[in-house]
Amino acid sequence: MRWASAILIAALGTTGASAVTLTTDLPSPQPAGTNILVSVSESGDSEHLYQLSIAPADQPKDRRVIYAYQSSSTLEWSSVRPGSYVLIGSVLDVESGQQSAAVLPFTVLPAIPYGLNAPVVHPTRNPLVALYVAPPCGDPIRMRVRFFAPSIGVEQVTTPEWCLPQAPPHFLIAGMRQDTTYLMQHEALASDGTRLQSSWPISFTTGTAEIAISPSTIHAPAGPETSPPEPLIWNSTMIGNDALGLSPYPLATDLEGNLLWYWQRPVWALRPGADGSFWHITPDPMTGTANQLLTKADLLGNVIKQTSVRDLNVQLERRDDTDRINDIHHDVRELRNGDVAFIASVERLVTDLQGAGEVSVLGDMIIVTDKNLTIKWLWNAWDHLDPTRLATMGEVCGPGDAGCPPFYLGDESNDWTHANALALTPDGNLLLSVRNQDWVVKIDYDEGSGDGSILWRLGPDGDFTMLGGSEDDWFSHIHDPSYIADDAIVLFDNSNLRCEAEEPPPDCQSRGQIWQIDETAMTAELVFNKDLGDYAFAVGSAQQLANGNLWLNAGMLGTFAEPRATVQEVDPSGITVLQTDLDIFQYRSYRLQNLYSEATNGD
Incomplete structure (x- = not known):
């Protein structure tokens, strides 16, 4: 193991100082799925940050960062x-700026009795998640698990995993109702993904969920017009409902509102991943400061990778960047090459730019890291947007205001941009929703080679000429824009400017919209516009389903004391074919094929 340690320390560029100590609360080896507390420590009185990585023992250079540098020295793996x-x-x-490292070998054993040539299924700490273990294979082959409840009949499959000699594949099985018996079987797959053979099914009965969820008031039940390929609803609830005893847990249900999965921790869940994962944001556990950790987690909530504001600011300092970030917020995207893009807030103290004298102003930054969370590319609103163009509704953040990031340079701070969604464009650039400017902007990313310049701004006072319609058609304070075709963008129009005007339209409502754009002629046409029955003053999401219908989440209705949200599926003619009302605020809602698929648009 000494050779592996030397290679790792050299690859990390550290001193290898012996003062670093690395320990675990449980000794090696441990069965797969065991939670291990790893403690990193170093002598000395100066301030330290701590990172945890892992590498295969026989490939020590293939290092994967689990926790980027952060304040906590005890990390769960x-x-x-x-x-x-x-x-x-x-x-x-x-x-x-000195880095030191220590290494510790650790073996993870199969969670299956030695010599057993049959699958087993184990319960986990989540009563709706099981651990399925297939037997080892003679030759390497891809496998997946198919599972269904005979009493329900809906079949689901996991993400494929490699089955290797002496290394049987382990699968987290999720998407199951509570107190229900499921049949599970693993399938060997050909190189093209077709099924070669299947095992005999084994049964598993889920436990009773340990959380309460909002009752679903179904106004339009699922029927033949609803999109069949997406029978699961992934919801990012927020804030909670104290009167009903509801906490803001990420969760998934079927179309009838039956709970299928949850994670019992109040986090800001951003979006599901494509591999049985999800992304969320949490406070710093040491200071309590909001929105400091961005985490990709598996279906049990185990950390797959996590970055921190502290680590990113250390990197920004090393890059000689002018700004530091205050938090990470609103959105994250895994790009085609495995890089990770997300939004962070940037605060500056400016003079005579947004009013007379010195004013704290909050802008936004897009950060793109590699798979090990090292910064590769940056975009800063301060470099590319006009800071004299104020927030269209004059938003100002005060201490502790809902929806505001931390700020430090004044007693209050102008909420200038409030970016809230990020998407990749068909041509490899980035689409950013800038809520408080009422714009969707296309940014020159060019798969990481772009200079960050603004290619265009869609919205009022932007770069497109509207074809037909009226100024009332323009969106305001939108959420979740993304491409559904090379020339079409779907979005959730909260309509704050319309609905909070001095003379708002009668019965003003938020809207689901599709805009068709011509980037050569620079024209934009509103080709779909659906009033959603109520005014969502904040948050929301929009998704095109496989059959062409839209899934729209009006996430903040009612009041903080009596929160409500509505999700609905709308067909291309504007008819609502499925609608459910909930008694909790909901940041986003996406329809999925299963918990092993990401939210797609029209695929």
Whole structure:
């Protein structure tokens, strides 16, 4: 193991100082799925940050960062992939910039009795999630698990995994109703994904969920017009409902409102991943400061990768960037090459730009990192948008205001941009929703080679000429725009400017919209516009389903004391074919094929 340690320390560019200590609360080996507390420590009185990485013992250069540098020195790790690993604990001296590291070998054993040539299924700490273990394979082959409840009949399949000799694949099974018996079987797959053979099914009965969820008031039940390929609803609830005892947990239901999955921790869930994962934001556990950690987690909530504001600011300082970020917020995207793009807030103290004298102003930054969370590309609103163009509704953040990031340079701060959604365009650039400017902007990203310039701004006072319609058609304070074709964008129009005007339209409502754009002629046409029955003063999401219908989430209706949300599926003619009302605020809602698929648009 000494050779592996030397290679790792050299690859990390650290000193390898012996003062770093790396320990675990449980000894090696441990069965797959065991939660391990890893402690990283170093002697000395200066401020330190701590990082945890992992590498296969026989491929020490293939290092994967689990936790980027952060304040906490005790980090939880769990793996459902058996094998021999090396844990790498790194320590950063904040003042000197010196990095030191220690390594610790750790073996993860299969969660299956030795010599057993049959699958087993284990319960987990989540009563709606099971751990399925297939037997080892003679030759490497891809496998997946198919599962269904005979009493329900809906079949689901997991993401495929490699089955190797001495390393049987382990699968987290989720998307199941409580107190229900399911049949599960693994399938060997050909290189093209077709099924070669299947095992005999084994049964598993889920437990009773440990959370309460909002009752679903169904006004339009699912029927033949609803989109069949997406029978699961993934919801990011927020704030909660104290009167009903509801906490803001990420969860999934079927179309009838039956709970299928949840994670019992109040987090800001952003979006589901394509591999049985989801992204969320949490406060710093040491300071309590909001929105400091961005995490990709598996279906049990185990950390797959996590970055922090502290680590990103250290990197920004090393890059000699002018700005630092205050938080990470609203959206994240995994790009085609495995890079990660997300939004962060940037605060500046400016003079005579947004009013007389010195004013704190909040802008936004897009950060793109590689798969190990090292910054590769940056975009800063301060470099590309006009800071003299105020927020269209004059938004100002005060201490503790809902929806505002932390700020430090004044008693209040102008909420200038409030970006709230990020998407990749068909031509490899980035689409950013800038809520408080009432614009969707296309940014020159060019798969990481772009200079960040604004290619165009869609919205009132932007770069497109509207074809037909009226100024009332323009959106305001929108959420979740994304491409559904090379020339079409779907979005959720909250309509704050319309609905909070001095003389708003009668019965003003938020809207689901599709805009067809011509980037050569620079024209935009509103080709779909659906009033949603109520005014959502904040948050929302929009998605085109496989059959062409739209899934629209009006996420903040009612009041903070009596929160409500409505999700509805609308066909291309504007008819609502499915509608459910909930007694909780909901940041986003997406329809999925299963919990192993990401939210897609029209695929």
